[in-house]
Amino acid sequence: MDAEVREKIHLEILKRTGAYHANDHILLPSGQHTSEYIEKTLVTTEASFTEGLGAVIAKHFAQWPIDVVLSTGPGALILSHCVARAHPSRPTLMYGTKGVRAGKRRLIRPTTKVVIVEDLVSSGTTVKLLSELVEELGGQVIGIGALWRRTKKAEIEGKEIFSLVSRDFPTYTPEQCPMCKKGMALNQEFVRRREHRKPSSMREGT
Numbered sequence: 620m621d622a623e624v625r626e627k628i629h630l631e632i633l634k635r636t637g638a639y640h641a642n643d644h645i646l647l648p649s650g651q652h653t654s655e656y657i658e659k660t661l662v663t664t665e666a667s668f669t670e671g672l673g674a675v676i677a678k679h680f681a682q683w684p685i686d687v688v689l690s691t692g693p694g695a696l697i698l699s700h701c702v703a704r705a706h707p708s709r710p711t712l713m714y715g716t717k718g719v720r721a722g723k724r725r726l727i728r729p730t731t732k733v734v735i736v737e738d739l740v741s742s743g744t745t746v747k748l749l750s751e752l753v754e755e756l757g758g759q760v761i762g763i764g765a766l767w768r769r770t771k772k773a774e775i776e777g778k779e780i781f782s783l784v785s786r787d788f789p790t791y792t793p794e795q796c797p798m799c800k801k802g803m804a805l806n807q808e809f810v811r812r813r814e815h816r817k818p819s820s821m822r823e824g825t
């Protein structure tokens with residue numbers, strides 16, 4: 620199956636979870652407008668879909684023995700779990716937040732082979748930081764598995780990004796926005812929802 624067909628299938632899967640929105644007119648938290656949007660919190664709501672997507676990433680990296688699957692954070696953790704579960708080496712799963720080193724030091728040693736898993740790769744800053752951390756500890760980053768790659772670069776610092784979907788979508792200022800020009804209604808759902816979420820996430824212990 621060629622890459623293009625495969626991507627279409629993955630995109631269809633994301634559509635079925637309700638995570639992928641297209642042909643819309645969406646207000647982003649940045650104030651920019653776009654016609655496409657990926658709602659990360661919905662990506663992993665269908666367990667069997669997530670398992671299937673994780674298995675695709677695991678299969679890609681199955682040719683290498685992997686010791687650790689390193690999730691970039693809690694957002695990518697469910698997908699990371701599915702990758703680790705499906706990989707033949709039965710790697711350990713851990714999640715990294717930038718700067719937390721204690722746990723990693725125990726699991727990442729010289730010669731440890733790591734796959735980093737991220738949900739959405741845009742600038743790649745988080746992946747780059749974690750990759751540097753792994754190498755600092757003597758480990759080796761085999762590659763990066765991602766759900767979605769928005770950057771045109773298919774690698775970060777020489778490490779391959781294997782993504783289920785590679786697709787960037789343009790964002791516009793309201794003045795330049797073609798959907799505004801057409802008079803399409805602006806969907807503010809994602810910005811409102813985010814504001815609504817703030818108080819609970821700021822509560823201690825949540």
Ligand SMILES: [Zn+2]
Pocket residue numbers: 644652653793796797798799800805
């Ligand atoms: Zn607009």
